Amino acid sequence: MASLDDLITSSGATAYCLHASSENAAMRHMSRFVTHDPVTIIKKINEPPLMIVPQMEAERAARESPAQVITRQQAGYLEIFEHEKDPWKIQAEMISRLSKGPYLLPPDYPVALARALESHDAVIIDSTDRLSAPRAIKTPDEISWITRAQRAAEAAMETAISLIRHAEIRSGALYHDDAPLTSDMVRYEMNKTMLRYDCTADDTIVSCGPETAMPHCIGAGTLLTHEPIVIDVFPRDNKTGYYADMTRTVSRGMPSGRVTELYEAVKDALLLSERMVCAGKTGAECYQAVRDYFAELGFRSDTEGFIHSLGHGVGLEIHEAPSLSGIGGELSSGNVITLEPGLYYRGIGGVRIENLGIVEKSGFSRITDYSMDMIV
Known part of the structure; x- marks a missing residue:
C-alpha cells in the first residue's frame, strides 16, 4: 500500500497539509494528539509531520505526539500579525x-484556508481521500486498542441482553423494576456499562418488532416478547479514539417462523463470509457471495432484503476502508473489519448479526467473543 510520501510525490505536491482537531481521523492518526481546537500539520517528503500548536499546548503536544512540535509564535504568527489580520x-x-508548495490537501480542508494558501502556491485536492488508505492496515497497538473497545461493546451487549432475559412479562410487554423496559432504558444501562470501560457510544440501536425492518432505526418504546430486537453498539475508546462495532438480534421467546428463517439465513451468511475473508480476496467477492447465498434461499434484495454492504473497516472512524460492498477492493493483512449481513422485510422485521475481526493471510481472525444465540 502506498505511503503518505508516495501519495505526496505521485500528486506532484511537496507537502500534505491538515488543519483539524483530533475529531478528524487523519489528524489523530498522524499526530496521536488529542485537542478540541484545530491545529495545522505539515507533512513533507522524508520528514516527520510538523505540528503548529498554541503556546499553552506545546509541552503536552511534545510529550504526547511523535510529530515535531512548534508554537505559532515560532512559526511567525506575531510577525505576520503586524501586517495581516485575517486569521x-x-x-x-x-x-x-515552513514549506513551499504545491500543497496537497484533504477534501475536508477548510475552504477559506485553501484559498489563502493558493496565493502562495498551487493547491491540489486529494479528492479521493487516499490518505485514508494507509490507516486501513492496523498496527499491533491499534488492534489492541480496537480489541479493548470491543470488550466494552460485549459488556454493554451483555447488559442489554441480561435486562431482556430477566425482564418480567406482562401482556406481551417486558417490564423491569415495575416499569416498562424501553429502548431508552436499555441504552441508558448500556452507556453506564461502557463508561466503566472508559468508552462512550452514540446512537446505539435497540429496536424492536417492526422497527427492526429499518436497519438504522435506533428504536423507541417498550420492548415486546416474541419479536426480534436488534442491538447494535459501536463504542469509542476515550483514551485512544478507536472504535469497535457489534450487532446481535435476540428475542424473548420464540418469534414468528419467518423471523426464525431470517435469523438462520443471516447467521449462516455470517459464517460463510468469515470462511471467505482472507488477504487477497476483494470486498466485492465476499459481498457478492453473501448476496448470492441469500438469493439461493429465496430472499430477494432490492428495496427489501439484504440492502446494505457486508461490512467495513473499523478504526479511528466507525466506517473506514476497506469496504465489503459491490465496489470493495482487495483486502490486506492487518485490516480490521466487520462482517454484518442482514435481512429486512416490512411486515416481518429485520435481523442483523455482526462480528469484528482481523484479515490475515490464513483467513478471518475473529475479535468478537460473544454468543450468537437468538432466544433469550
Whole structure:
C-alpha cells in the first residue's frame, strides 16, 4: 500500500497539509494528539509531520505526539500579525514559511484556508481521500486498542441482553423494576456499562418488532416478547479514539417462523463470509457471495432484503476502508473489519448479526467473543 510520501510525490505536491482537531481521523492518526481546537500539520517528503500548536499546548503536544512540535509564535504568527489580520491568511503564511508548495490537501480542508494558501502556491485536492488508505492496515497497538473497545461493546451487549432475559412479562410487554423496559432504558444501562470501560457510544440501536425492518432505526418504546430486537453498539475508546462495532438480534421467546428463517439465513451468511475473508480476496467477492447465498434461499434484495454492504473497516472512524460492498477492493493483512449481513422485510422485521475481526493471510481472525444465540 502506498505511503503518505508516495501519495505526496505521485500528486506532484511537496507537502500534505491538515488543519483539524483530533475529531478528524487523519489528524489523530498522524499526530496521536488529542485537542478540541484545530491545529495545522505539515507533512513533507522524508520528514516527520510538523505540528503548529498554541503556546499553552506545546509541552503536552511534545510529550504526547511523535510529530515535531512548534508554537505559532515560532512559526511567525506575531510577525505576520503586524501586517495581516485575517486569521486564514495568517495561517497560510505560516504554512508557506515552513514549506513551499504545491500543497496537497484533504477534501475536508477548510475552504477559506485553501484559498489563502493558493496565493502562495498551487493547491491540489486529494479528492479521493487516499490518505485514508494507509490507516486501513492496523498496527499491533491499534488492534489492541480496537480489541479493548470491543470488550466494552460485549459488556454493554451483555447488559442489554441480561435486562431482556430477566425482564418480567406482562401482556406481551417486558417490564423491569415495575416499569416498562424501553429502548431508552436499555441504552441508558448500556452507556453506564461502557463508561466503566472508559468508552462512550452514540446512537446505539435497540429496536424492536417492526422497527427492526429499518436497519438504522435506533428504536423507541417498550420492548415486546416474541419479536426480534436488534442491538447494535459501536463504542469509542476515550483514551485512544478507536472504535469497535457489534450487532446481535435476540428475542424473548420464540418469534414468528419467518423471523426464525431470517435469523438462520443471516447467521449462516455470517459464517460463510468469515470462511471467505482472507488477504487477497476483494470486498466485492465476499459481498457478492453473501448476496448470492441469500438469493439461493429465496430472499430477494432490492428495496427489501439484504440492502446494505457486508461490512467495513473499523478504526479511528466507525466506517473506514476497506469496504465489503459491490465496489470493495482487495483486502490486506492487518485490516480490521466487520462482517454484518442482514435481512429486512416490512411486515416481518429485520435481523442483523455482526462480528469484528482481523484479515490475515490464513483467513478471518475473529475479535468478537460473544454468543450468537437468538432466544433469550
